Amino acid sequence: MNDMSQDGYVTEDGRQIGGVMMEMKNITLKFGGVVAIENISFDIREGEIRAIIGPNGAGKSSMLNVISGFYHPQEGEVWFHGVERPAMKPYEVARQGVARTFQNIALFEGMTVLDNVMTGRLTHMKSGLLSQAIWWGKALQEEVENREVVEKVIDFLEIQSIRKTPVGRLPYGLKKRVELARALAAEPKLLLLDEPMAGMNVEEKEDMSRFILDVNDEFGTTIALIEHDMGVVMDLSDRVVVMDYGKKIGDGTPDEVRNNQDVIDAYLGVAH
Amino acid sequence: MIDRSAAPSALNSIPALLARNATEFSTSPAYREKEFGIWQSWTWAEAAEEIEALALGFLNLGVNEGDYLAVIGRNRPKFYWSMVAAQMCGAIPVPLYQDANAEEMAYVLGHCGARFVVVADQEQVDKVIEVQEQLHQFEHMIYLDPRGLRKYDHSRLHEYSHIQAQGRAADDEFRPVLEKRRAALDLDSTCVMLYTSGTTGKPKGVVLSNRNIIVTSQHSSEFDHLKLGDEVLAYLPMAWVGDFIFSIGQAMWTGFCVNCPESPDTMMADLCEIGPSYYFAPPRIFETQLTSVMIRMEDAGKFKKGLFDYFMALARKVGPDLLDGKPVSLWDRLKYMLGEFCIYGPLKNTLGFSKVRVGYTAGEAIGPEIFDFYRSLGINLKQLYGQTEASVFIAQQPDGEVRSDTVGVPSPGVEIRLEDNGEIYYRSAGTFVEYYKNPESTADTKDAEGWVATGDAGFFEEGTGHLRIIDRAKDVGKMADGKLFAPKYVENKLKFYPNILEAVVFGSGRDRCAAFINIDLTAVGNWAERNNIAYASYQELAQHPDVYKTIQTHIEEVNKSIAEDSMLSGCQIHRFLILHKELDADDGEMTRTRKVRRKIVEEKFHDLITALYDGSERVQTTTEVTYEDGRKGSISANLELRDVAVVTPQQKLAAE
Numbered sequence: 001m002n003d004m005s006q007d008g009y010v011t012e013d014g015r016q017i018g019g020v021m022m023e024m025k026n027i028t029l030k031f032g033g034v035v036a037i038e039n040i041s042f043d044i045r046e047g048e049i050r051a052i053i054g055p056n057g058a059g060k061s062s063m064l065n066v067i068s069g070f071y072h073p074q075e076g077e078v079w080f081h082g083v084e085r086p087a088m089k090p091y092e093v094a095r096q097g098v099a100r101t102f103q104n105i106a107l108f109e110g111m112t113v114l115d116n117v118m119t120g121r122l123t124h125m126k127s128g129l130l131s132q133a134i135w136w137g138k139a140l141q142e143e144v145e146n147r148e149v150v151e152k153v154i155d156f157l158e159i160q161s162i163r164k165t166p167v168g169r170l171p172y173g174l175k176k177r178v179e180l181a182r183a184l185a186a187e188p189k190l191l192l193l194d195e196p197m198a199g200m201n202v203e204e205k206e207d208m209s210r211f212i213l214d215v216n217d218e219f220g221t222t223i224a225l226i227e228h229d230m231g232v233v234m235d236l237s238d239r240v241v242v243m244d245y246g247k248k249i250g251d252g253t254p255d256e257v258r259n260n261q262d263v264i265d266a267y268l269g270v271a272h
Numbered sequence: 273m274i275d276r277s278a279a280p281s282a283l284n285s286i287p288a289l290l291a292r293n294a295t296e297f298s299t300s301p302a303y304r305e306k307e308f309g310i311w312q313s314w315t316w317a318e319a320a321e322e323i324e325a326l327a328l329g330f331l332n333l334g335v336n337e338g339d340y341l342a343v344i345g346r347n348r349p350k351f352y353w354s355m356v357a358a359q360m361c362g363a364i365p366v367p368l369y370q371d372a373n374a375e376e377m378a379y380v381l382g383h384c385g386a387r388f389v390v391v392a393d394q395e396q397v398d399k400v401i402e403v404q405e406q407l408h409q410f411e412h413m414i415y416l417d418p419r420g421l422r423k424y425d426h427s428r429l430h431e432y433s434h435i436q437a438q439g440r441a442a443d444d445e446f447r448p449v450l451e452k453r454r455a456a457l458d459l460d461s462t463c464v465m466l467y468t469s470g471t472t473g474k475p476k477g478v479v480l481s482n483r484n485i486i487v488t489s490q491h492s493s494e495f496d497h498l499k500l501g502d503e504v505l506a507y508l509p510m511a512w513v514g515d516f517i518f519s520i521g522q523a524m525w526t527g528f529c530v531n532c533p534e535s536p537d538t539m540m541a542d543l544c545e546i547g548p549s550y551y552f553a554p555p556r557i558f559e560t561q562l563t564s565v566m567i568r569m570e571d572a573g574k575f576k577k578g579l580f581d582y583f584m585a586l587a588r589k590v591g592p593d594l595l596d597g598k599p600v601s602l603w604d605r606l607k608y609m610l611g612e613f614c615i616y617g618p619l620k621n622t623l624g625f626s627k628v629r630v631g632y633t634a635g636e637a638i639g640p641e642i643f644d645f646y647r648s649l650g651i652n653l654k655q656l657y658g659q660t661e662a663s664v665f666i667a668q669q670p671d672g673e674v675r676s677d678t679v680g681v682p683s684p685g686v687e688i689r690l691e692d693n694g695e696i697y698y699r700s701a702g703t704f705v706e707y708y709k710n711p712e713s714t715a716d717t718k719d720a721e722g723w724v725a726t727g728d729a730g731f732f733e734e735g736t737g738h739l740r741i742i743d744r745a746k747d748v749g750k751m752a753d754g755k756l757f758a759p760k761y762v763e764n765k766l767k768f769y770p771n772i773l774e775a776v777v778f779g780s781g782r783d784r785c786a787a788f789i790n791i792d793l794t795a796v797g798n799w800a801e802r803n804n805i806a807y808a809s810y811q812e813l814a815q816h817p818d819v820y821k822t823i824q825t826h827i828e829e830v831n832k833s834i835a836e837d838s839m840l841s842g843c844q845i846h847r848f849l850i851l852h853k854e855l856d857a858d859d860g861e862m863t864r865t866r867k868v869r870r871k872i873v874e875e876k877f878h879d880l881i882t883a884l885y886d887g888s889e890r891v892q893t894t895t896e897v898t899y900e901d902g903r904k905g906s907i908s909a910n911l912e913l914r915d916v917a918v919v920t921p922q923q924k925l926a927a928e
Contacts, residue, residue, distance in 0.1 A: 013423070015423075147309075148308065151308035151309045151310075152308060154308075154309070155307070155308055156419070158535065160309070160534045160535050160537070160538050161535060161537035161538045161541070163309065210420075213420075214419060214420050217420060218419060218420075218422075
């Protein structure tokens, strides 16, 4: 499976994976003297579930932040849909069809689930301030269209019963799901999930895994995720990037990664 | 097309009723379902079109007359349509419990030999696929929600909307067949097959004919004046006979609208939005709703709480009388009107009961306090007694004659007969045809004249003619002096007290009754805390003299109410003790569904029973217990036995 053609490959369960969607070329990211990411290259293909794993402090979240445009690497290039991406603001990246969830939930606690998910549609709203203020014409029409998309997401993630509940009152597992809903409402081409299962019990993890697979299957969304639960990673993902101390130490299918000596050393520890 | 003047005899099947509704009530709403946050609705004409398209699709798929078509899912219009479409094709719908596991499903699907299965989603598809090897007749599966099913092998799997589309496309080809099949239906053809829940042994398939369903629906609709324009919320399991009668039988007969919730979790919110005028719920749901209201009121401000308490006290006093049309003073009427404005109206609105004209509860005994709470708010909540085998209705309460301890008078068209041991037999147009592929059970239950044994014991109350259910017939015994002994009847009365968790009453073949009591640790513990009573364990709290005193008061109240029943006055409790441990399924004293295993309790605590009858004041006992991890231990205790005052049965009895 290492000799993938430009046209993609077929996964074990028979899904057709497309060409390269996003390519990271020799990325290096520094914070002062600290090198968070050192010369890393990998790609994400259309329709793929791509996991980034590694021990704590390996630079996984930094990598995700580079993809989402929050950090700008000092060296290296980010190619998206075959074009080199200039340094962009995160909202510009979002407009290109990249949405994300956060490791520490970042929702508006005082707003209802519905309103929170509606904020995910922000990049799709184009009506002017005046029109929005007087609630007429284009603004009204847009609201209806966007609400329709949001309702489909709510239905998809089975959160109908908490539609009108303020987020602050929800348990942790549901908040995670609402965050996913908000990201999905943006109808992203690439969905970035930062530890979607952290702090969940087994049942919630199963539900979340199911949703991730369904999102990928139903909408064809490409997914890049960071996750610590190895069982989840190995079951969900098509290919895995392994990072340690800012360097890439492994890349391949779950089976390849599992048998990679460097990866085993990084996780089990070895005298450096 | 059916003429308005057509005699009811033309309405001899559900599809025939649908055809009438589609022309007569064409623009009235027939089904509503909340989807994507909006109530979608279908008129009768639209529903008829959807159902016909589906039936044509079924024919296209090869559904034959006499085939069985299983339906597995929560209440959704598409499932109701599937059942009616199956009937149109001459097939027999079999709704299944959606939460059944694959093994239970395999039994039912295998037993009826379902060739077609209509399911909700991937979860159900997976279950059926898991067991399909065992199902020899199974051929095609139709699903509603395509999510996650894209990669499945679709040679035997079809999407609902595709079946309908194919049906529409093949209209010319199959229309004549459909008309012929539909015309062949009559009152004696099978309408539906429902499986009993099978608490004892394997589930049995109850075959109900069009006559059973339609005549029963007609009678019961007339009994409660159900009409076009009524609204019901369909949320109870589709495999349960009640849902079939309410959401298909009565809905088709009267043309009222069936509303389906968005998801099981949103049921309460949807109930509130729809405001049904005809509502059914088991006692458990009423109990949960009442508890949530009470808990929220505890958190309310002083003024609001005071207002609530004042008006609820008033409602308890005059509410039920107002509902029954009994005389109430003008002053109380005025106050009740004010209460309606301040408390009752808003509360009913929150609960979703603003428009309830007819409400029913059934299935098990409902606590009088819960029952009275709803009645006092002006909600016409009634009780009924029924069975799958009777197409639900055996007895029900007419408006204005409602009480918490009876199940009402025999339903219209139902004859009831009582055996010597109190067992209830009935005969009606709704009486089931047979148990499918089980002639022995059919013969055991239904005799040649059509009388069906319910297995329940009861009696008719003198004066009112109301039926009262006392117990399962096999548990009802005789006392030494020949009086009726109905332990469950007494135990239920005891368990309505929040302080009493379980009660076991003894007395069969003896001269008087005695009881074991389990206190409810939460309720009594709460009380102890408020009264500064310290305790270290269940056992210590149970033996506290004040707890004994409270329980004694409860039992004396129960005795008083039992004494009013001439038939059961012998069941009054003479002596009781509070057990030193809670009856537990781990120790085999209860079933996993928390029903007391009388026999095991009797054997295990025989020393305590002896003490209850030999007059000793205290008893020393040791009991083996099993911990959750399987280890065994023992508790010993010194228990107090206490006598309770009994009420001498009224003179009236002696005179008889």
